[in-house]
Amino acid sequence: MSQNNNKIIEQINFGEGHRMTPQRRFVYEVLMGSIDHPTATEVFIRVKDKMDSISLATVYNCLDALVGVGVVRQVNVDREPSRYCGNLEPHAHFHCETCASVMDVDLKEGADPSNSVKLPRGAKVEKFELAVRGQCPECVRLKNKK
Amino acid sequence: MSQNNNKIIEQINFGEGHRMTPQRRFVYEVLMGSIDHPTATEVFIRVKDKMDSISLATVYNCLDALVGVGVVRQVNVDREPSRYCGNLEPHAHFHCETCASVMDVDLKEGADPSNSVKLPRGAKVEKFELAVRGQCPECVRLKNKK
DNA sequence: TTTTTATCAAGAACTATTCTAAATAATAAT
DNA sequence: ATTATTATTTAGAATAGTTCTTGATAAAAA
Numbered sequence: 001m002s003q004n005n006n007k008i009i010e011q012i013n014f015g016e017g018h019r020m021t022p023q024r025r026f027v028y029e030v031l032m033g034s035i036d037h038p039t040a041t042e043v044f045i046r047v048k049d050k051m052d053s054i055s056l057a058t059v060y061n062c063l064d065a066l067v068g069v070g071v072v073r074q075v076n077v078d079r080e081p082s083r084y085c086g087n088l089e090p091h092a093h094f095h096c097e098t099c100a101s102v103m104d105v106d107l108k109e110g111a112d113p114s115n116s117v118k119l120p121r122g123a124k125v126e127k128f129e130l131a132v133r134g135q136c137p138e139c140v141r142l143k144n145k146k
Numbered sequence: 147m148s149q150n151n152n153k154i155i156e157q158i159n160f161g162e163g164h165r166m167t168p169q170r171r172f173v174y175e176v177l178m179g180s181i182d183h184p185t186a187t188e189v190f191i192r193v194k195d196k197m198d199s200i201s202l203a204t205v206y207n208c209l210d211a212l213v214g215v216g217v218v219r220q221v222n223v224d225r226e227p228s229r230y231c232g233n234l235e236p237h238a239h240f241h242c243e244t245c246a247s248v249m250d251v252d253l254k255e256g257a258d259p260s261n262s263v264k265l266p267r268g269a270k271v272e273k274f275e276l277a278v279r280g281q282c283p284e285c286v287r288l289k290n291k292k
Numbered sequence: 293t294t295t296t297t298a299t300c301a302a303g304a305a306c307t308a309t310t311c312t313a314a315a316t317a318a319t320a321a322t
Numbered sequence: 323a324t325t326a327t328t329a330t331t332t333a334g335a336a337t338a339g340t341t342c343t344t345g346a347t348a349a350a351a352a
Binding site for chain 3: 163164165167170201204207
């Protein structure tokens with residue numbers, strides 16, 4: 001984690017009467033250092049390396065707090081455990097139905113998926129979640145070999 | 147449920163060695179007759195009116211079977227229970243963050259949300275799931291009144 | 293028929309997540 | 323400084339949605 005990013009971490013504002021804590025910092029750092037989309041339990045395991053005393057409940061608390069302040073995104077995949085994602089750029093997720101991997105996919109410039117729907121008149125859009133499902137390139141390749 | 151729709155139900159093909167059963171028919175009928183997006187438990191309650199002997203586990207089995215054949219869609223909303231949806235037209239879902247309702251929203255003609263992402267080269271797209279979140283018209287109105 | 297196979301029902305088991313209560317630590321008030 | 327307040331953490335219990343197991347039932351195949 002770069003010096004620069006650490007500064008940014010200090011600046012996270014949890015709101016009046018709420019605090020940045022070592023646990024929240026570790027959870028956030030783990031997420032920022034992960035390119036996959038770890039589950040709460042996976043985050044727990046990774047944070048435990050740095051702070052053995054942390055509990056799973058605290059990881060859930062920290063994740064909720066970080067999601068609440070909007071510096072982390074929660075990604076839900078079917079009935080699987082929630083995954084967490086430190087990439088805040090507007091983006092979508094590609095789910096491989098063969099190997100179950102989840103990867104970030106950028107939006108084409110200027111594209112806004114919420115524009116492709118006929119919204120009910122008067123509705124106010126806050127955000128969107130776009131998941132594209134199929135076979136990832138690797139799984140397509142493997143299948144073609146056979 | 148119209149005569150016409152009942153015919154269609156009979157035609158659902160569960161694949162070699164699999165059967166259409168009264169339980170699956172009831173589950174499917176309940177879904178086709180619902181404009182909301184019931185959870186498995188809600189489907190269970192509605193089917194129980196028509197077939198008191200059905201069990202919740204069976205409803206789960208039936209829903210899985212129907213999703214598996216592709217005549218029903220499973221909609222996941224955050225950490226909430228899965229919801230099921232008989233509308234197969236390509237469409238998205240609008241989630242009201244205030245009243246927690248979920249409604250179908252049609253796509254604009256010709257719009258394909260998967261076109262708005264930069265897919266990894268060689269990936270094969272099967273389907274997409276687009277959820278737009280915000281305030282539904284009713285909740286926007288209520289808020290403005292105050 | 294008999295045999296095989298799919299499905300069902302009931303409840304137990306599982307697992308992700310939330311809740312509870314007591315302990316700790318940071319902040320605010322005195 | 324000292325005390326009081328409030329937020330947070332921890333560990334484990336509790337909850338809830340879903341899946342699994344087992345024996346029973348029913349449909350299809352032999």
